[in-house]
Amino acid sequence: MALIAGPTASGKSALAVALAKALGDAGREAVVVNADASQVYADLATLSARPNEEEMEGVPHRLFGHIDGAEAHNAARWSDEARGILSHAHGAGKVPVLVGGTGLYLRTLLYGIAPVPEIDPDVRAAVRALPVAEAHAALAAADAQAAARLNPADTTRVARALEVVRATGRTLGDWQQAREGGITDAIALTPLILLPPRDWLRERCDRRLVQMFASGAIEEVETLVARGLDPDLPVMRAIGVPQIAAWLRGEIDRDQALEAAQAATRQYAKRQYTWFRHQPPPDRPRHEESLNNDSINNFAIILRDRLLTG
Numbered sequence: 001m002a003l004i005a006g007p008t009a010s011g012k013s014a015l016a017v018a019l020a021k022a023l024g025d026a027g028r029e030a031v032v033v034n035a036d037a038s039q040v041y042a043d044l045a046t047l048s049a050r051p052n053e054e055e056m057e058g059v060p061h062r063l064f065g066h067i068d069g070a071e072a073h074n075a076a077r078w079s080d081e082a083r084g085i086l087s088h089a090h091g092a093g094k095v096p097v098l099v100g101g102t103g104l105y106l107r108t109l110l111y112g113i114a115p116v117p118e119i120d121p122d123v124r125a126a127v128r129a130l131p132v133a134e135a136h137a138a139l140a141a142a143d144a145q146a147a148a149r150l151n152p153a154d155t156t157r158v159a160r161a162l163e164v165v166r167a168t169g170r171t172l173g174d175w176q177q178a179r180e181g182g183i184t185d186a187i188a189l190t191p192l193i194l195l196p197p198r199d200w201l202r203e204r205c206d207r208r209l210v211q212m213f214a215s216g217a218i219e220e221v222e223t224l225v226a227r228g229l230d231p232d233l234p235v236m237r238a239i240g241v242p243q244i245a246a247w248l249r250g251e252i253d254r255d256q257a258l259e260a261a262q263a264a265t266r267q268y269a270k271r272q273y274t275w276f277r278h279q280p281p282p283d284r285p286r287h288e289e290s291l292n293n294d295s296i297n298n299f300a301i302i303l304r305d306r307l308l309t310g
Contacts, residue, residue, distance in 0.1 A: 001086065001187050002097045002303055005035070005106060005280070006194030007272035008265065009204040011291035013051050015194070016099040018300035020059040023095050026304060031089050032056075033082060034063040035100025035109070038238045040078065043069035043224055046216040047240040049208065069224060069235035075108040082109050083183065095307060103275045110189075112182035114175040119167045127163040135162050143171040190306045192299065193276050193286045200290040201273070205265045212240065213258055221245055239264045 002019060004012050020030035034040065038048035042065045045052070050064055062085045067073045082098070082105075089096045100106065127135060132155045139162045140147035146161040164172045221244040229236055236242070240261045247257035277286070287299070 001090075001189055002095065002307055003106070003189055003191040004097065004099045004194070004303075005103075005191070006101060006196075006276055007201060007269040008049070008101055009201060009208055009269065010101075010194040010196050011296065012099050012101065012194060013049070013055065015192075015291065015296050015299055016097045017051070017055065017057050017059050018296050019097055019303050020095075021057065022297075022300040022304040023307070024059075026308060028095050028308065029093070030095040030097050031060045031062055031085070032097045032099055033085050033089075034061065035078075035082070035098050035102055035105050037073070037075075037078075037102040037105060037234070039064055039100070040067045040073050041065065041069050041235050041238070042067065043220060043235055044238055044241075046212050046220050047238060049212075069227070069233065070229055072233055075102075075104045076113050078105050079108045079113065079181070086183070086187075101272050101276075103272065103279060107279070108181075110182050110184045112179035114172070114179055116164055116172070116175045117168060119163050123167045124163050127159050127166065130159075130162075132158060135159055138162055139165075142166065143173070145173055146171060188310060190303060190310060191280070191284045192303060193280060193284055194291070195273060195277060195286050195288045196290045197288070198270075198273065201269055202266050205269055206262045209240070209258060209262045209265060213244075213254075213261075218244055218248075222248060239268055 002016075004016050004019070006012055016032045020032055023030040036048065038044050039050045040063060041048065044050065045065060051061065063078070063081055086096050086098075098106075098109075130138065132153060135155075135158050136147060136150070136152040139150070139158055142165045143161055146165075147158075150157050150161065152158070161172045164170070164175065168175070217240055221241050224236065224241060225245055225248060231237075243252075243257045243261040243264065246252050246260075247254055252260070289295070291299075
């Protein structure tokens with residue numbers, strides 16, 4: 001199985017398709033499997049930069065756009081879906097090409113998930129009602145390691161760590177030491193992590209947001225807003241959605257919405273960049289140059305040869 005990972009706008013999707021085509025040229029059918037949390041949503045074709053039919057170039061793609069925005073998809077559910085897709089592909093003699101930038105999804109699939117019990121709804125409600133500063137202070141008292149590790153403004157992760165320790169009496173880190181369900185020991189993995197120059201990546205992110213605003217992103221958000229979905233759903237918090245929604249409500253103008261979405265995307269790419277530089281095992285190959293058509297094709301051939309000879 002191939003794994004192509006890295007921050008948003010780093011060229012993962014194009015490389016995945018090129019690899020699949022190179023495998024096809026060698027007589028091996030491939031299937032591209034999505035590992036991006038936003039690209040699972042049917043409602044976010046444009047804002048998630050989901051590959052369109054032309055970009056797929058006839059290569060089968062799985063777990064793209066298969067979830068309605070009214071559902072709250074998560075890493076555990078995606079991991080179950082991905083294991084099924086990978087098993088089916090291997091059984092059919094196909095090569096799975098896993099591609100995406102959601103580190104939590106990849107970690108859950110490869111190394112398993114912490115068996116944290118269901119959180120008591122009353123505990124969850126009480127934690128989620130706290131201002132993030134108070135939640136972080138409470139976390140520092142209950143789980144100092146988690147508090148030191150997490151950004152004090154990261155509402156979602158701070159709340160998760162706090163609700164786990166309050167509901168179970170064990171820290172999230174403790175639960176994570178007991179991960180189960182990972183597939184790493186059962187597969188032969190051929191990975192490549194894309195870490196292009198930061199300036200190049202930022203410019204790509206900014207330019208892509210301009211293109212999104214001009215080619216369907218606004219209409220996507222109009223449709224989502226019209227559905228009256230819970231604003232806490234992942235699809236409503238996806239980058240670009242809150243910014244465009246604020247513009248549609250008349251709170252900011254179009255240029256401000258674009259600038260805010262670009263800034264949020266750059267921050268997200270920065271977090272992904274840091275995660276992929278430090279979290280995966282150090283022996284996983286990392287490519288730190290920008291990609292163009294020639295280098296994409298070259299890497300596709302290199303990865304194909306590694307897959308077929310490894």
